[in-house]
Amino acid sequence: MSDAQKSPRKKLFCYGYGYVAQHLVKALQKSNAEWDFVVTTTDREKLKDIRESGIKAYLFSDDTPFNDPLFAMDGVTHILISTPPNRGGDIVFQTHARDILQIATVEWIGYLSSTAVYGNRDGDWVDENSGINPSSERGTKRAKAEMQWLKLRRIAGIPINIFRLAGIYGPSRSAIETVSAGQPKRIDKPGHAFNRIHVDDIIQVLIASMDQPKPGDIYNLADDNPAPSHELIKYACELLDIEVPPLIPYDEDDLAPMARSFYKDNKRISNDKIKDKLGITLKYPDYQSGLKAILDQSDDA
Numbered sequence: 001m002s003d004a005q006k007s008p009r010k011k012l013f014c015y016g017y018g019y020v021a022q023h024l025v026k027a028l029q030k031s032n033a034e035w036d037f038v039v040t041t042t043d044r045e046k047l048k049d050i051r052e053s054g055i056k057a058y059l060f061s062d063d064t065p066f067n068d069p070l071f072a073m074d075g076v077t078h079i080l081i082s083t084p085p086n087r088g089g090d091i092v093f094q095t096h097a098r099d100i101l102q103i104a105t106v107e108w109i110g111y112l113s114s115t116a117v118y119g120n121r122d123g124d125w126v127d128e129n130s131g132i133n134p135s136s137e138r139g140t141k142r143a144k145a146e147m148q149w150l151k152l153r154r155i156a157g158i159p160i161n162i163f164r165l166a167g168i169y170g171p172s173r174s175a176i177e178t179v180s181a182g183q184p185k186r187i188d189k190p191g192h193a194f195n196r197i198h199v200d201d202i203i204q205v206l207i208a209s210m211d212q213p214k215p216g217d218i219y220n221l222a223d224d225n226p227a228p229s230h231e232l233i234k235y236a237c238e239l240l241d242i243e244v245p246p247l248i249p250y251d252e253d254d255l256a257p258m259a260r261s262f263y264k265d266n267k268r269i270s271n272d273k274i275k276d277k278l279g280i281t282l283k284y285p286d287y288q289s290g291l292k293a294i295l296d297q298s299d300d301a
Contacts, residue, residue: 011075011105014039015060015092016082017050019173020112020165020202024080025055027203038072040083062086065095070102077105078210082112090145093152101156108213109149109160110206115195115220117143117164121267123191128164128218128273136261150216159215163205166222166269169290170199175236176294184237186230187263189250194229194262195222195269198284198293208278217277222269225286232287239295 010033014021017039028035040060041047050057058072060083066072073079079100081092088094090111100106116139117132134140149160169175178184205221230247237244250263274280284290 009034009036010077011036011038012078012080013037013073013076014080014082016080016084017041017046017057018082019168019170020199021080021082023170023199023203024206027207031207036075038076062091062094066099069096069099073099073103075105076103077107079106079109080112080206081110085141085145087141088144089141089148093145093148097148097152101152101158107159108210108215109158110209111145111149111160111162113146113162113164114139114142115164115166115222115267115269116265117146118265118267118269120265123193123266123268125268125270126220127270128220135265138261139265146218153216157215159213161209161213161215162218163202163209164218164220164269165202166195166197166220168199168202169196169287169294171294171297173199174291174294175232175287176240176291176298179233179236179240179242184233184245185253186233186245186247187250187253187255188230188247189228189263192228192250192263192266193226193268194266195226195271196232196287196290197221197223198282198290201280201282201284204283205274205278205280208274208280212278214277219274219278220269220271221274222271223282223285223287223290224271226268227287232291235288236291239291 012035025037038056040058042061047057047059083091116136117134118126118130119133119135119139132143134143146162152158153160202221234244
């Protein structure tokens with residue numbers, strides 16, 4: 001292939017290099033396109049490991065912004081923001097939004113938000129046109145971060161997309177590991193259901209959006225099967241041939257505040273938009289297929 005036929009090299013900058021960002025980088029490394037990567041972390045030990053893997057990395061947090069952000073982000077074409085927000089909203093917006101506006105090469109920015117922005121809907125369905133009404137501190141922070149970026153989209157035309165993620169699971173992060181650790185709990189709150197999304201499906205949505213950017217769009221990332229968490233635990237136990245623990249009534253269990261806030265919100269997430277606008281067919285449309293694949297992969301390892 002001649003140089004003229006080669007597709008131009010892309011450069012992804014990941015603010016935060018957690019579970020989703022790592023899977024995205026791995027997927028792009030395996031793709032036919034040519035990519036360079038720059039990522040951030042708050043951990044000095046992790047910084048060393050990332051650099052030793054061959055990926056350029058910087059320390060970054062809300063109290064450790066870049067001294068020279070235009071140098072750090074030079075030539076960036078794609079930006080993924082997966083850093084957790086603070087009370088002021090998104091920390092990348094607070095520290096470097098003005099700098100990002102100066103980078104002429106940016107084609108796509110993805111902000112990973114949460115379906116927590118919808119708040120409690122007493123089990124009703126929500127889609128991207130539903131108003132946001134967070135009922136938790138986590139959801140309130142995410143909603144503020146979304147509004148910051150969307151306002152900048154309206155003012156300056158920044159190519160932002162918002163991805164509202166349901167409960168993330170995948171290899172090393174699922175009910176399989178919870179059950180294997182020997183402390184599964186099955187909490188019963190009648191009528192409660194939630195969606196989840198396998199990391200492989202998150203990645204295919206992000207890549208589809210990068211390939212066909214629609215600046216300003218908001219997408220729900222969720223599976224087809226909202227279900228109570230105790231069903232997930234039961235199925236994982238059955239896959240592992242482990243005795244299914246009894247149901248514990250929600251009102252009788254001494255849940256930690258974070259876990260209790262999880263049960264406070266009750267809604268079902270529509271994912272029609274990623275299918276209709278991005279052409280997505282979910283690899284794991286329900287928890288059964290997702291957990292089975294995780295177990296099969298671990299058996300093959």
